[in-house]
Amino acid sequence: MIKSLLRPFRLYLTQAWLSYNGRLAITSPFGYLASKLGFPFFLMLFFIFMGKFVGFTNPLYIVIGNVLLIPASSSMFGVTNAIGDERGWGTLSYILGSPAPRMPVFMGRAFFYILDGFVTAIIGFVIAVGIFHLDLSRINFAMLVLCIFLVAITSSGLGFLFGSISLVSRDGWIYLNTFLSALYILVGVNFPVESLPPVLQKVAFGLPLTRGILAARMALQGAGWSIIRQLVAGEVLVGAIYILAGFLCFRLIEKRSMASGTLDAM
């Protein structure tokens, strides 16, 4: 009885570790750190100087936004690539042919990427303090940690959605890459969401991250639970919808491909 109850948890953690280790074990420490921090750091510098040129006088706004995007992109890419790579390596059919429950197997893909993204974002904030003199004197640390975790978890829902696309297309990561670039505009990373045209503001609040990033910015200014709870609740709700949608989409595509026998042919 206990064994059967614990089985999904064991599966979840085993899948989480195997998936993460399998993708990153061959990477050298330099490659690992560069992939985690290198690209976001230089992208952030690029946006900072772009902002400086056009007269955007608050570079720290860009710094904070880009650091907060790190856990989100880690979750999204991690999950999407973990599913996409199964296709690439020819192991997807074995997983889908096994009797293991899908929920722990595929949800487990996100676990270490969420942790990894969280740790990387914390390192990013330390670097931001050192290089950009980010003022943390008023920070509500507990709320900031909560927001970073939340952003990493809710964005994994997008990872599952794009991972589902990877089931039917070999170009899932390209779609995600394109979508991720849209996040530079939509979720308040480089400038306030209010600067967007009204239609795009509506789109922005229909996505995970927007409220989470806003709440994290407030936590950096010392805001407590009572101030950010609405934003956090909204982020949880939107994130849960995307995670559920991702999982349902995954199951639907899996069922259809099983029926037609076309999983690896597409």
Next chain:
Amino acid sequence: MKDIRWGLIKQQMLVQLHVRTLNLLSLGLFVIQPAVFTAVGMLLSHAAGNAMPDLVYTVIGGGIMGMWSGLVFSSTYDITGDRLYGTLELIVGSPTSLTTIEAIRTLTNVLAGVSSLGLAFLAALAIFGYSLKGINFWGAIVSLLLLLFAMWCIGIFLANFLAWSRLSGGFVDYIEMPIAFLCGFMYPIRVLPGWLQILSGAIPIRWALQAMNESLLGNHDWSFLVIHWAITIGISLVFIAITRCLQDKVHDSIRVSGELSSI
């Protein structure tokens, strides 16, 4: 001229276009990514209270960004793809050198990237009302040609790292943003701190791009442009020389030790 193998060039370019260049990834790199960067620039400008974005740096600069991203990814994935499909050994073992193949492929990638710049230019003209009045037309054309040449040289230089070692793939991928940031793809180089401007001086793209942007902004100072062009050519040739020197050594080593697959 007799030594130039036009048939080889035509065939390689066609294969490159069909297999690597005209695909979904290129659409993202040449069209969507530049559009996103341009949008970020425009919205930052809007957030800063400007009525109109700077068309040369923000809109046309987005096209430069697309050209560069397209070049970096397509040129590096050429070798990665050959490794994956098992054709790298055949190319290295064939009488036509890998350098020649890479040079033609990179040229195709650079020329395909012009579409990104062209689209950005059209957007600046048609959507934002960019005026060609007062620009230094010939200065801009020569600078563009030298920019393509500089990108080609850097493209070959980077592409060969992948033949030298598969682990360098990651390193080459991370070159995209640092070069874009150092060369001022979407802002003038003067925005960077002095020490970064000195650092960026080692990259030929920076000089050609600066000359092109100045020409588009109406700079008719030919001595300024000629100096920038000369520096572009000089540094580009240095990159070519380094590439050839390293390549000869590595290729000799590969042939002697037979270790192409394991490095």
